[in-house]
Amino acid sequence: MKFNKNTILAQVGVIKNEKYGAISTPIYHSATFRHPAIGESTGYDYSRTSNPTRQELETALASLEEGKYGFAFPTGMAALTTIFGLFKSGDHVILSEDLYGGTYRLLKQYFNQYGIDADFIDTTNLIEVEQTWKPNTKGLLIETPSNPLMKITDIKLCAKLCKQFNALFIVDNTFMTPYYQTPINLGADIVIHSGTKYLAGHNDLLAGAIITNDADLADRIGFLQNTTGSVLSAGDSWLLLRSLKTLGLRMERQTKNAQAIVEWAQTEGSKWINQVYYPSINEQGYNIHLGQATGDGAMLSIRFKSEQLAMDLLSKLELFSFAESLGGVESLITIPSRQTHADMPEDYRKKLGVTDDLLRISVGIEDCNDLIYDLTQAINKCI
Numbered sequence: 001m002k003f004n005k006n007t008i009l010a011q012v013g014v015i016k017n018e019k020y021g022a023i024s025t026p027i028y029h030s031a032t033f034r035h036p037a038i039g040e041s042t043g044y045d046y047s048r049t050s051n052p053t054r055q056e057l058e059t060a061l062a063s064l065e066e067g068k069y070g071f072a073f074p075t076g077m078a079a080l081t082t083i084f085g086l087f088k089s090g091d092h093v094i095l096s097e098d099l100y101g102g103t104y105r106l107l108k109q110y111f112n113q114y115g116i117d118a119d120f121i122d123t124t125n126l127i128e129v130e131q132t133w134k135p136n137t138k139g140l141l142i143e144t145p146s147n148p149l150m151k152i153t154d155i156k157l158c159a160k161l162c163k164q165f166n167a168l169f170i171v172d173n174t175f176m177t178p179y180y181q182t183p184i185n186l187g188a189d190i191v192i193h194s195g196t197k198y199l200a201g202h203n204d205l206l207a208g209a210i211i212t213n214d215a216d217l218a219d220r221i222g223f224l225q226n227t228t229g230s231v232l233s234a235g236d237s238w239l240l241l242r243s244l245k246t247l248g249l250r251m252e253r254q255t256k257n258a259q260a261i262v263e264w265a266q267t268e269g270s271k272w273i274n275q276v277y278y279p280s281i282n283e284q285g286y287n288i289h290l291g292q293a294t295g296d297g298a299m300l301s302i303r304f305k306s307e308q309l310a311m312d313l314l315s316k317l318e319l320f321s322f323a324e325s326l327g328g329v330e331s332l333i334t335i336p337s338r339q340t341h342a343d344m345p346e347d348y349r350k351k352l353g354v355t356d357d358l359l360r361i362s363v364g365i366e367d368c369n370d371l372i373y374d375l376t377q378a379i380n381k382c383i
C-alpha cells in the first residue's frame with residue numbers, strides 16, 4: 001500500500017522499535033559509537049559518516065521525494081556545493097538564469113576557480129538549452145518555478161535532453177517541496193533543497209537536502225558528504241523531522257493565502273502594481289506547471305508602478321517582515337535586486353527584470369485579510 005503524502009508526513013520520524021516505545025525519534029547526541037568487538041558495528045561508527053537521528057530524517061526525505069537515497073546537509077548551499085563536487089575540471093554545466101543568487105555566486109565565484117564552467121540561460125526555452133549545449137556539458141540545474149520571476153521550465157523535456165547527452169539533471173525543488181512536485185518521478189537524477197525554507201517552515205533552522213534514486217550517484221554523494229564533513233547535526237535533524245509533519249498543512253494554507261494576495265494585486269491593488277508573478281497567472285508556463293506540479297505554492301513577486309513605492313513600503317509594513325529567506329509560517333517580503341540576487345551583476349539583473357520595483361513575497365499562515373490590509377496600509381502611507 002502506497003500511503004498518501006499527508007499520511008507519510010504525519011508519520012515522519014515515528015519509530016516502531018524504540019526501546020522505551022517513544023513515538024518521537026530520539027536525538028542521538030553522540031559523536032561516536034562503541035563497537036561490540038573488532039570487525040563488528042552497531043551500524044553506526046562516527047556521526048559524520050552516519051547518525052541515527054539524521055538517518056531517520058534522510059529516510060523521510062527520500063520517501064517524500066520518491067527517491068531511494070536521502071542526505072541531510074547543514075544548509076542548502078552545502079548541498080549544492082556537494083553536488084558541484086561531482087563535476088571535474090573542464091566540465092561545463094548549464095543553469096536556469098532566474099535562480100537563487102547564492103547558486104549563481106557559487107558557480108561564478110567559487111567553482112570557476114576549479115575549472116567548472118557555467119552558463120546561466122533561460123531554461124524555459126528548450127531551444128536555448130540545446131544551443132548552449134557543448135561537448136563537455138555534464139550537467140543541467142533548474143529551478144521551476146524560478147526565483148523571483150516564477151517562470152516554468154519543463155522538467156520532463158529537460159530530463160529527456162540530459163539522458164540523450166548523458167548529463168546529470170538536477171532540480172532545486174525548494175519552492176514547490178515534495179508536497180507539490182516530485183522531480184525524480186519526472187526524470188530528474190538529483191533533487192536538492194534548501195531545507196531552511198518550506199521543509200523547516202518556521203524561519204528558525206538552516207538545512208539542506210539531496211535526494212536521488214541512483215545507487216552509484218548515492219555512493220558518490222555519500223562519499224563527498226563524509227569526506228568534506230557536510231552534515232546536519234542530530235539536534236537540527238530532529239527539528240527538521242518535527243517540522244516536516246506539518247508540511248502539507250502549511251503548504252495548503254500558505255498557497256491559499258498567496259492566491260488571495262494575487263487576486264488582490266490584480267484587482268484593488270492594480271492601481272499601484274504593474275505586474276504579478278505567480279504560476280497560475282503565468283501564460284508562458286501554466287500548462288506545463290499543471291502537468292508537473294499539484295499546487296502553485298506561496299511565493300509570488302510584484303512589480304510596482306514605481307521603484308520609490310516598492311522601496312518605501314518595505315519600512316511601513318506591520319505584519320510582513322522585511323527579510324530574506326522564504327517558506328516559513330511568518331510572511332516575509334524582500335527586494336531581490338538588493339538582497340537575494342545582489343551578487344548578480346547589475347546588467348544581468350536588469351536583463352532578467354530583477355530591478356528595484358520588484359518585491360518578492362513569501363506568504364505565511366496568517367489570516368489573508370490581515371496580510372492584504374497590511375500591504376494596503378503600507379502603500380497608503382507611501383503615496
Ligand SMILES: *Cc1c(COP(=O)(O)O)cnc(C)c1O
Nearest residue numbers: 075076077100172174194196207
Ligand atoms: C535559500 C535557497 C538556497 C540556499 O539555501 P541555504 O539553506 O540558505 O543555504 C538554494 N536554493 C534556493 C531555491 C533557495 O531559496
